[in-house]
Amino acid sequence: MAAQTNQPMVEARGLGRTFRTRTGDVEAVAGVDFAVQAREVVGFLGPNGAGKTTTQRMLSTLLAPTSGEATVAGCDLRRNPVGVRRRIGYVAQGGSTNPNALCDEELVLQAQLYGLGAEEAGRRAADICARLDLADLGARQIKTLSGGQRRRLDVALGLVHGPGLVFLDEPSTGLDPQSRANLWTHIRGLRDELGTTVFLTTHYLDEADALCDRILIIDHGRIVAEGTPDQLKRRISGDLVIFTVGPEAERARGVLAGRPGVREAVPHDGTVRVTVERGEEGALPLMRALDAAGIPVASMQIARPTLDDVFLTLTGHSLRDQPAAEGRRPS
Amino acid sequence: MSAWREARLVFRQQLRLSWRQPVWAVLALIQPLLYLALFGPLLRPLTHTPGFPPGSSWSVFVPGLLIQLAMFGTMFVGFGLIAEMRYGVVERMRVTPASRMALLMGRVMRDAVVLVGQAVLLIAIATVFGLRAPLLGLAAVLVIVLLLGISLSSFSYAAGLKLRSEDALAQLLNSLAVPLLLRSGILLPMSLAPRWLYLLSRLNPFSHVVDGARAAVRGDFGSGSIAVGFIAALGLAIAGVAVGTRTFHRETN
Numbered sequence: 001m002a003a004q005t006n007q008p009m010v011e012a013r014g015l016g017r018t019f020r021t022r023t024g025d026v027e028a029v030a031g032v033d034f035a036v037q038a039r040e041v042v043g044f045l046g047p048n049g050a051g052k053t054t055t056q057r058m059l060s061t062l063l064a065p066t067s068g069e070a071t072v073a074g075c076d077l078r079r080n081p082v083g084v085r086r087r088i089g090y091v092a093q094g095g096s097t098n099p100n101a102l103c104d105e106e107l108v109l110q111a112q113l114y115g116l117g118a119e120e121a122g123r124r125a126a127d128i129c130a131r132l133d134l135a136d137l138g139a140r141q142i143k144t145l146s147g148g149q150r151r152r153l154d155v156a157l158g159l160v161h162g163p164g165l166v167f168l169d170e171p172s173t174g175l176d177p178q179s180r181a182n183l184w185t186h187i188r189g190l191r192d193e194l195g196t197t198v199f200l201t202t203h204y205l206d207e208a209d210a211l212c213d214r215i216l217i218i219d220h221g222r223i224v225a226e227g228t229p230d231q232l233k234r235r236i237s238g239d240l241v242i243f244t245v246g247p248e249a250e251r252a253r254g255v256l257a258g259r260p261g262v263r264e265a266v267p268h269d270g271t272v273r274v275t276v277e278r279g280e281e282g283a284l285p286l287m288r289a290l291d292a293a294g295i296p297v298a299s300m301q302i303a304r305p306t307l308d309d310v311f312l313t314l315t316g317h318s319l320r321d322q323p324a325a326e327g328r329r330p331s
Numbered sequence: 332m333s334a335w336r337e338a339r340l341v342f343r344q345q346l347r348l349s350w351r352q353p354v355w356a357v358l359a360l361i362q363p364l365l366y367l368a369l370f371g372p373l374l375r376p377l378t379h380t381p382g383f384p385p386g387s388s389w390s391v392f393v394p395g396l397l398i399q400l401a402m403f404g405t406m407f408v409g410f411g412l413i414a415e416m417r418y419g420v421v422e423r424m425r426v427t428p429a430s431r432m433a434l435l436m437g438r439v440m441r442d443a444v445v446l447v448g449q450a451v452l453l454i455a456i457a458t459v460f461g462l463r464a465p466l467l468g469l470a471a472v473l474v475i476v477l478l479l480g481i482s483l484s485s486f487s488y489a490a491g492l493k494l495r496s497e498d499a500l501a502q503l504l505n506s507l508a509v510p511l512l513l514r515s516g517i518l519l520p521m522s523l524a525p526r527w528l529y530l531l532s533r534l535n536p537f538s539h540v541v542d543g544a545r546a547a548v549r550g551d552f553g554s555g556s557i558a559v560g561f562i563a564a565l566g567l568a569i570a571g572v573a574v575g576t577r578t579f580h581r582e583t584n
Contacts, residue, residue, distance in 0.1 A: 060426050085428040096423035098415065100348055109344050113337060113427040157423060 007074060009165045009197040010036035010059060014068030016221075017054050028054040030221035031068055036199050038164070041191050043212035044201040045307070051221040052201035053093060056167045059199075060090040073165050086114070089158035093170040093201075096154050099143035103134065103153055106142070107160050114161035121160075128156045132186055148179030155186070159196075166190065168200040172207060184210055205307035215307075219315045233305050238263055239279030240303040241286060244271050248295045255293045256286055279304070334430035341424070341437020342444075349445055356445050359404050363396045363453055367460060370518070382523045386549035389462040394544035395517040396457075397450050397472055398537065401479040402517075404449060405442050406508065408484045409491025409500050412438070416495065435488060435579045439572070442484035443477055450476045464548045471547035471557055475540060478564035485568075485575030492582045516541050539563040 016031035029051040036042045044052040057063040059072050061081040069076070075083035097106055104125060111121035129135050132152045137145060145153065151171070158166055171187065172180040188211065190196040202208050208215050209229045217225040217232070225232060233239075245252045249267035256265040256274055261282050264275040276282035279302035290297055311317075349356060374388035384391050415421050424434050450473055454462070487504075494500050512518075514528075515537035521529050532538040543560010551557070 062422060062425060082428050085426055088426070090423075090426040092419050092422055094419050096419040098348065098418055098420050100351055101344070105344060105347065109340055110423065110427065112340050113424060113429040115333070115428065154419075 007038075008035040008071075009038050009040070010034075010070065010072055010199060012055075012059070012068065012070040015055065015058060015065050015070050016067035017051075017058055017063065018066045027221055029058070032218070032221075032223050034216055034223060034226065036165075036197060038197050039191060039195055041187070041198040041200070041211055041213045043208040043215045044199070044218055045203070045205070045208045045215050045311075046201075046218035047203055050218045052203075052218055053169055054221075055218070056090070056169050056199070056201060060088060060167050061085055062090070073163075087163060087165065089161065089163035089166040091154050091158035091166065091168045091171065093173060095150065096157055097142045097150065099141070101142055102138070103129070103140055103142060103145070104138040106153070107138075107156060110157050111160045116161060124160050124162065125156075128160050131189070132156050133182070146179075148175055148182065151175055151179070152183065152186070155183070159190070162194075163196070165197045165199065168198060170201055170203070172202070172204070180207075187211055205311070209307055217311065217314060224314045225310070229307065232310050233307065234278060238275045238277055238305075239282070240305070241274045241276055241279055241283045242271050242301045242303065243274070243286070243290060244298040244300075245290070245295055246270050246298065251293070252290055252295050255289055255295065259286065259289060262286070334433045334436075337429040337433035338436040338440065341429075341434055342440040343437075345438050345441035346444065349441060356449060359400070360449055360452060362403070363400050364456065366396055366399075366518075367393070367453075367457060371460065374519075377523075380523065382520075384520050384522055384545060384549075385551075386545075387461070387463070389457060389460060390464060390549045391520060391545060393454070393457045393462050393464075394472060394548045395520075395541055397453060397476055398479065398515070398541050398544055399512070399517045400449060400453060401446060401476045402483055402511065402537065403508065404446050405480045405484040406487055406504055408438070408442050409487035409489075409494075409504075410497055412488050412491040413495060413497055413500065416492075431579045432576045435485065435575050436572070438488060439481055439484045439575070443480045446480040447473055447477055462548075465550040467552075468547040468550045471561070472544050475544050475547070475560055475564045478561075478568040479537075479540060482564070482567035482571035485571035489571075489575045489578035492578050511535065511537055514538065520545070536563045536567055540567070 012032055012034050014031040014033060015029065016027070017029045019026045019028055032055060044055065046052050054063065058065045059070060059077065061077065061084050065077070069078060071077065072084045073087035075087065077084055107125035107128065108118070108121045111124050112118065116124065129138060132155060134149065134152055134156060137149060142150065142153065155168065155171065158168070168187070172183050175183065184207070187198060187200070190198055200211065212229060214226070214228055215232060216223050243252060249270055249272050252272040253265045253267045256262055256272060261276050262274055263277070266273045274286060283300060283302055287297060287300060371389065371392050374392050377383050378388050412421070454469060490503055491500055494503065514532045514535045516532055521532040521538055524532065540560045540563045543557045543563065546554050546556035546560070
C-alpha cells in the first residue's frame with residue numbers, strides 16, 4: 001500500500017477548477033490547499049455550490065483540475081490517475097446503481113473491476129453487506145430497496161474493494177433521521193474498525209459535528225476556515241457564559257468586563273452574557289469574581305456556539321439560506 | 332490482458348440485465364416481422380421487373396431486413412447509456428482502474444450478441460415464409476450483421492456520451508436514420524433506381540453492405556459483392572470502435 005504512516009492521504013496544492021460556460025468562466029474551486037492525514041475523518045462543510053463536489057471529483061480523477069496539483073493515497077493525481085483509482089473508493093451524491101440489477105451483482109462486479117478474482121470479490125461483497133446491514137438483500141433487485149438501504153449500498157460499492165481512503169459526497173442527503181444516524185454509526189466504524197481515511201462533504205452542520213475529526217469550511221470555492229469542530233466553534237465566536245444576577249446585571253458587567261479572557265460582557269434582561277475564549281476554564285474565575293464583589297449568582301450556563309453561528313461569522317451568510325446555485329456541475 | 336477481462340465482466344453484467352427484460356429484445360423484432368409479413372409479398376410481382384436483382388423476392392428482401400435490424404436495433408443503444416449515466420453507474424465504473432475501452436466494449440459486445448440472436452430468429456421465421464439460402468451465405472450475412480451492430484452501437488454510445496441528453500440524441504438519430512434508410516436500398520434494391528439516385532446510394536457504405544448481404548444469401552460467392560460488403564461493414568465497425576473508444580476516453584478521463 002502506498003501512503004503509509006507519515007504521509008498525508010490527501011494533499012492538495014493550489015487545486016482549482018474553472019468551468020467554461022456561455023456567460024463566461026466560473027471559478028468553482030479557486031485553488032485550495034489542504035491535507036487529510038491517514039485515519040482521519042475530514043469533512044468539507046459548505047453550502048450547495050461552494051465547490052465541495054467539484055473538489056472531490058477532481059481528487060477522485062473524475063474531473064481534470066484546471067490548476068494546481070494533488071497527491072492522493074501516495075499517487076500524483078495528474079501523472080498517475082490509475083494509481084489513484086486503485087487506492088480510493090468514491091461514493092457519489094446522486095446514487096450509483098442500476099435499479100434493475102441485483103445488489104450482489106453490482107457489488108461483485110465492482111470488486112472485480114478493481115482486479116479481484118470472482119471468489120474474493122464474492123467474499124468481500126458478503127463482508128461489506130454484513131457490515132452495512134445489507135446482509136439479506138443480496139438477491140434483491142435494487143429498485144425494491146428503501147432509500148436508506150440504497151444509500152448504504154452506494155457506500156458499500158465504494159468500499160467493497162477495501163480502499164484505504166474513501167470519498168463520501170453528501171452521504172446522508174435524503175435519508176430519514178433514523179437512517180442517517182445508522183449511516184453515521186457505519187461511517188465512524190470505518191475509521192475505528194478498518195482504519196479507513198474518510199473525506200466527506202456535507203452541508204449539514206450536525207453531520208460535520210457528529211462525524212468529523214476536522215472540518216474544512218468552504219465557501220465560493222475557497223477554504224475559509226479549518227479545525228476540529230470544537231476549535232472552530234471556539235475560534236470564531238468563543239463560548240458564551242450567562243450569569244443570572246437579577247437587578248445586579250449592570251454592576252456585574254462592570255466587574256467582569258476587562259478581566260483576562262473576557263472579550264465582551266453584555267447585561268441583558270437580568271443576566272450578564274460574557275463571551276470568553278473557553279467556557280469551561282473561564283467560567284469559574286468569573287464566578288469567583290462576582291462572589292468577591294458581593295453579587296449573588298442565581299444560575300450559570302455555558303452555551304457553545306453552533307457551527308451555524310461559525311458559518312455565519314465566517315461568511316456573512318447562514319448555511320441554510322444559501323440558494324442552490326450549483327447542484328452538480330456539468331463536467 | 333486485463334482490458335479484455337474487464338470488458339467480459341461488463342458484458343456479462345449487461346447481458347444479465349438484458350436477459351432480465353427480454354421483452355425489449357423481442358419487441359425489436361416486431362417491426363422487421365411486420366415488414367416480412369406485410370411488405371415482403373408486395374415484392375413478388377416485381378421479380379420480373381428490369382433491374383430487379385436475381386433470386387427469389389425473399390432472398391432480395393430478407394437481407395435488407397437483416398441490415399435494417401442491425402442498423403435500427405443498435406442505433407438507439409445510446410439511450411441506455413444516458414440512463415446509466417443518470418443512475419450514476421457510468422461514474423461508478425469510471426472511478427475504478429478498469430480500462431475505458433473495456434467499459435465501452437463490454438456494452439458493445441452485449442448489443443452484438445443480442446443482435447445476432449435476433450437475426451437468427453428472423454432468418455428462421457423468414458425460412459417459414461419461403462426464404463431458401465445456402466448455410467455459408469447465411470453465416471456470411473450474420474458476420475456482416477455482427478460487424479454492423481458493433482459499428483452502430485459504438486457510434487451510438489459515443490453520441491450518447493457526448494450529448495448526455497435523450498432529446499438531443501433522438502434528434503440526431505432521426506436526422507440520420509431516414510436518409511441512411513432511403514439511400515441504402517434496404518427496402519427496395521437500388522438497382523431499380525434512376526442513375527443519379529443509384530450513384531448517390533453508392534456513396535453510402537450501408538448500400539454496399541446491403542448488396543453484399545444479398546449476394547451472400549443468394550449464394551453468389553463469385554461476384555465480389557460479398558467481399559465489398561464485408562469490407563464496408565468491417566470499415567464501419569473499425570471506425571465505430573475508434574470513435575467510441577476515443578469519446579469514452581476523452582469524456583471520461
